[in-house]
Amino acid sequence: MADFPVLSDGELAALVDNDVLSESGCDALLGDVDLQQYSTDSAANLAAAEGAVIDETVKGESDIHTLHVALDACASVLQDVEKSLGGFYTDIDKVTGTINAMQGEMGAIQKRLENRRAVEKHLSELLANALVPPAIVDELANSDVSDTFIGHIDKVSRSSKEVGKHPNSAIAAEVAPCLQSLTLQLAAKVRGYLLAKVALLNRPKTNVTIIQQSVLTKYRPLMKFLMDSAPEAGQDVKDSYVATLSSLYYTKTKGFLETLTKLEKKMLSKSDVVTAVKKTDPPNDPGMHYSFRGRTNLLEHWNAPIVVPYIDKEKGRTHTYENLFRSMHLMLLDIITSEYIFTYTFFSDKNLYIPIFQKVITLCGGSVGTALPHLHDHLTLASCVRLTLQFKAIMAKRAIPCLDGYLDSVLMKLWGQLDAVLRANVAAIAAFTAHPVRLPAPAVFPLTSKFAEFTGVLYSLFAKDEEAIGGGSGNEARVAVLHGQLHTMAAELHRILHLKAGASASDQHLFVVLNLQHVLDVWGRLRIHPDSHEETQMLTSWVLKAKASLIDGLVDAAFPSMVAVISAAESAIRDAAASAAAPAAAAAQPDAGDAAGGVIRPSTSRHDQYRGAINQKAVLQTAEDFGRHWVVRIKDACGQVTRRTPQATGAELVTRLVMQVAIYNERMKKVLSTCWLNPPCRNLLVPNQAILDTVQEVAGKL
Numbered sequence: 001m002a003d004f005p006v007l008s009d010g011e012l013a014a015l016v017d018n019d020v021l022s023e024s025g026c027d028a029l030l031g032d033v034d035l036q037q038y039s040t041d042s043a044a045n046l047a048a049a050e051g052a053v054i055d056e057t058v059k060g061e062s063d064i065h066t067l068h069v070a071l072d073a074c075a076s077v078l079q080d081v082e083k084s085l086g087g088f089y090t091d092i093d094k095v096t097g098t099i100n101a102m103q104g105e106m107g108a109i110q111k112r113l114e115n116r117r118a119v120e121k122h123l124s125e126l127l128a129n130a131l132v133p134p135a136i137v138d139e140l141a142n143s144d145v146s147d148t149f150i151g152h153i154d155k156v157s158r159s160s161k162e163v164g165k166h167p168n169s170a171i172a173a174e175v176a177p178c179l180q181s182l183t184l185q186l187a188a189k190v191r192g193y194l195l196a197k198v199a200l201l202n203r204p205k206t207n208v209t210i211i212q213q214s215v216l217t218k219y220r221p222l223m224k225f226l227m228d229s230a231p232e233a234g235q236d237v238k239d240s241y242v243a244t245l246s247s248l249y250y251t252k253t254k255g256f257l258e259t260l261t262k263l264e265k266k267m268l269s270k271s272d273v274v275t276a277v278k279k280t281d282p283p284n285d286p287g288m289h290y291s292f293r294g295r296t297n298l299l300e301h302w303n304a305p306i307v308v309p310y311i312d313k314e315k316g317r318t319h320t321y322e323n324l325f326r327s328m329h330l331m332l333l334d335i336i337t338s339e340y341i342f343t344y345t346f347f348s349d350k351n352l353y354i355p356i357f358q359k360v361i362t363l364c365g366g367s368v369g370t371a372l373p374h375l376h377d378h379l380t381l382a383s384c385v386r387l388t389l390q391f392k393a394i395m396a397k398r399a400i401p402c403l404d405g406y407l408d409s410v411l412m413k414l415w416g417q418l419d420a421v422l423r424a425n426v427a428a429i430a431a432f433t434a435h436p437v438r439l440p441a442p443a444v445f446p447l448t449s450k451f452a453e454f455t456g457v458l459y460s461l462f463a464k465d466e467e468a469i470g471g472g473s474g475n476e477a478r479v480a481v482l483h484g485q486l487h488t489m490a491a492e493l494h495r496i497l498h499l500k501a502g503a504s505a506s507d508q509h510l511f512v513v514l515n516l517q518h519v520l521d522v523w524g525r526l527r528i529h530p531d532s533h534e535e536t537q538m539l540t541s542w543v544l545k546a547k548a549s550l551i552d553g554l555v556d557a558a559f560p561s562m563v564a565v566i567s568a569a570e571s572a573i574r575d576a577a578a579s580a581a582a583p584a585a586a587a588a589q590p591d592a593g594d595a596a597g598g599v600i601r602p603s604t605s606r607h608d609q610y611r612g613a614i615n616q617k618a619v620l621q622t623a624e625d626f627g628r629h630w631v632v633r634i635k636d637a638c639g640q641v642t643r644r645t646p647q648a649t650g651a652e653l654v655t656r657l658v659m660q661v662a663i664y665n666e667r668m669k670k671v672l673s674t675c676w677l678n679p680p681c682r683n684l685l686v687p688n689q690a691i692l693d694t695v696q697e698v699a700g701k702l
Helices: 009-017 023-030 035-059 061-130 134-142 147-165 170-202 208-229 231-261 309-314 321-347 353-374 378-397 404-432 446-461 475-497 505-525 534-558 560-581 584-588 592-597 606-613 616-642 647-675 688-701
Strands: none
Touching: 035 061, 147 208, 170 208, 170 231, 208 231, 208 321, 231 309, 231 321, 231 353, 321 353, 321 378, 353 404, 378 404, 378 446, 404 446, 404 475, 446 475, 446 505, 446 534, 475 505, 475 534, 505 534, 505 647, 534 560, 534 616, 534 647, 560 606, 560 616, 560 647, 606 647, 616 647, 616 688, 647 688
């Protein structure tokens, strides 16, 4: 037996893993099995298995043949099916092409159908809009104008417009002549109807507004039909309306103005300047004719009911021109506004008011132009200016430019006449200062009263701020000129008040105070603030200066030596204090001889220094005189003031007077305490409280 190589366990495992050796073979090699016997048994087993396989193969040969025959038959059937499916696919492709072709034809058919429907809809609308049913034509021809008639007219208008959109169509060729004939017949009928309605405005005692609103406005569609379909017929109606309303408004306005003019109450003439003296001037109120008293401030009541001429004429009432001016223009504003709105609504014409009111506006302008040269009343002219500015603002707010040119023209004329009146008064008051005159006893001068009312009215009506005067159109510059003229008048009045001849200084000062204070009081009553104008500030400073001069004069008259003596003593004390200040340090140092002997020269008392500088006798006599007589003299001075001044002014002057005396008394006591440690007349010195109590006593009597 040949020797076999010895294999390790790892090599055997590798053979098993690689399927070279079975696990049973491996176990045989590793175990105690007889390998020769094992090999023989394995060969016998293999031969037996091989024989069994051959036997089984022989047995299944017939089955395999049968299966092979069946597979050949199936293959033949499959070939037939494949041929049939190929033909089917070809037929399906043909059907798909046919379907696609049919879908294309259906899309075209659908599009043609949609186009047909659109054409049918358009044609139906065209026919519905272009054709007027015979029933409507008969009713339009045989019925009167009514709400139904207006609706049918609208149908005819729509038909004409629709036919006009397609002038080359067959339906237009067929329908247009009939529609044109029908439109002409209807235009003639509507024209005659509207002319008849316009003629209603000419009937006596007809309310134009009622006819416009309740009758004509309802037939606005008829007017629109005429203007669209028969412009010439529409223009006939418009011309008839303009002619009727122009004549009607002119006639009524002319009668209104003629009656209104007769109600004018004459106020001031050309000669009635502020320096003029009239017999009709109220003795206690010479400035009344120049003020708002007895007259309405129309700036605050511009929208009050207008003057009704025939009623006031029957009752004998008269009115100042500014009220007539206001009534005339309010009437003009109202009718023009109403007519502007109506003509724009009914005729769709924004400029139709021009031919209607051309003669009326000319008439009103002529009325104002005729009246202005005869108006010399500053209040009337100023009120008319402010009213005109108010009317311009009203029309601007309404966005109706109808009267802009007319109101600007009136405003220019009013400013011119007001400027002429102001220049006449400035010239008159300047001429009054050309020669000194003897003025009356301290009281309010008639010229002052007239000046206060004259200027106060203008200041209250014309503020310097742009908003208060309406702004624009050069009005600010005109107001500035007006204020300049009033400033000149104020300066001239101030000069006149200082022309008083043959009077004492206190009377002169009192006269100036009374008159300037009267001006400020009048301005205050008219709600003119002291700081609102340069002129009010100027007069206020003049009044304060005159009051100070008056008080100084009264104090000097009541205590003739006190003011001079106190002032001289105060001056002497100041000089003595100044002269003593420089050598004071040197005088305090001892000289060489005194220092060696140890002797210091005693200094003079400060009281002695000041006392030596003043007139001691005069100071002591003044103090004694004041201490003995101050009550009587103060009351006498206060009486001079209160007897000749109004209560409010008198109370103020008395307070100023007593305060001034108290100040001088305090200055006198300071002089005495500076010059004397214990003044000789100290028992006669008066406490200031006692003097101030005099104010309450005198005020209580007032």
